[in-house]
Amino acid sequence: MTSYFTHLECTRTGKSYDVDGLHNLSTEGVPLFARYDLDAIRDTLSRDDLAGRAINMWRYREVMPLRDGDQAITLDEGFTPLRAAPRLGAWAGVPGLLIKDESVNPTGSFKARGLSAAVTAAAARGVRKLAIPTAGNAGGALAAYAAAAGLESYVFMPRDTPIAFHVEARSCGAHVELVDGLISDCGRIVGERKQAEGWFDVSTLKEPYRVEGKKTMGYEVAEQLGWKLPDVVIYPTGGGTGLIGMWKAFEEMEHLGWIDKGQRPRMVSVQAEGCAPIVRAFHSGAETAEPWQGAHTVASGLRVPGAVGDFLMLRALRESGGTAIAVSDDELIAASHDFARLTGIFPAPEGGATLSALLHLKEQGLIQAHERVVLFNTGSGYKYLEALNRFPE
């Protein structure tokens, strides 16, 4: 195929970077975005051409960061179901409720999307060793895609991360180090050692391609709804890669003429009360988020005290007319069971958190009964059995 991937762009200054190099952050210390010749794609590809393509996220290959000759490293991640949830919707007072079920991805979470894209790009540029700090799911996903590509992976996760995450990564051949601390401490270790060890750092948004993998969720929601977008997206937010990625996808699709302008959903960021830097920054009017001290929550994907893409997240939430909300661990665990009992989908606690947020926002009058709301169940409950093995009397 012809590549339409033209350059990388600094998200602060707009400065260009070449597509052949290996890049982490821009010289300004902020994320880089992949850019495409959208005008040329618009002239050659119509959204109807997608119909017969592979049932994975690479069906959107023209807007994926592939150069001529690059081969995707794929385990068929993405194109996950967008399910109606009539029983849960009736119970929550939002009958048109939909669930984007990311638990069916390889490695049981949507981290597969980002790491498929990042490992594809790194492998194509000759990288042999990849390193990642992770709160859990990203480590398993890196290990799996590195295994698929025949590369080495180095995974740093907090010691108290649930056992399923360590075992999965080790089983896939990763070198796993358990760290006394949080994902931010893991990130520091990778940063300090990467040069001497020859590791390429695939921390989220510190390399440009994980966000490209996760943006495909935005393309899929549009395609699955017949090129209409929902009214509200509720997204459990850690590093914010999916939120930022979907917002980028909406912009690209508007440019391609695949969706109408002015139809974007209100984006809602959900965090845990024990780690809610984006919620705090959103409500204080700040453009960036102060790091959260003493972060704790069983929803390990949300235990991210500071995010390099904070300003991009806050901008997307505000531009969308959305909001940010924190829920307690007790609430999000109870909501995970309600979610499972009323849908048959056994969610990650992060997915349960989106239901808690919906209930609060409905009660506050910020979501109306007639609206089309999408909850993102970002992972499978199977990796969090210790946390989820708590039921009301």
Ligand SMILES: *Cc1c(COP(=O)(O)O)cnc(C)c1O
């Ligand atoms: C990583 C993760 C999140 C947070 O995703 P971001 O896009 O980094 O904000 C949410 N849920 C689960 C299950 C995760 O693994």
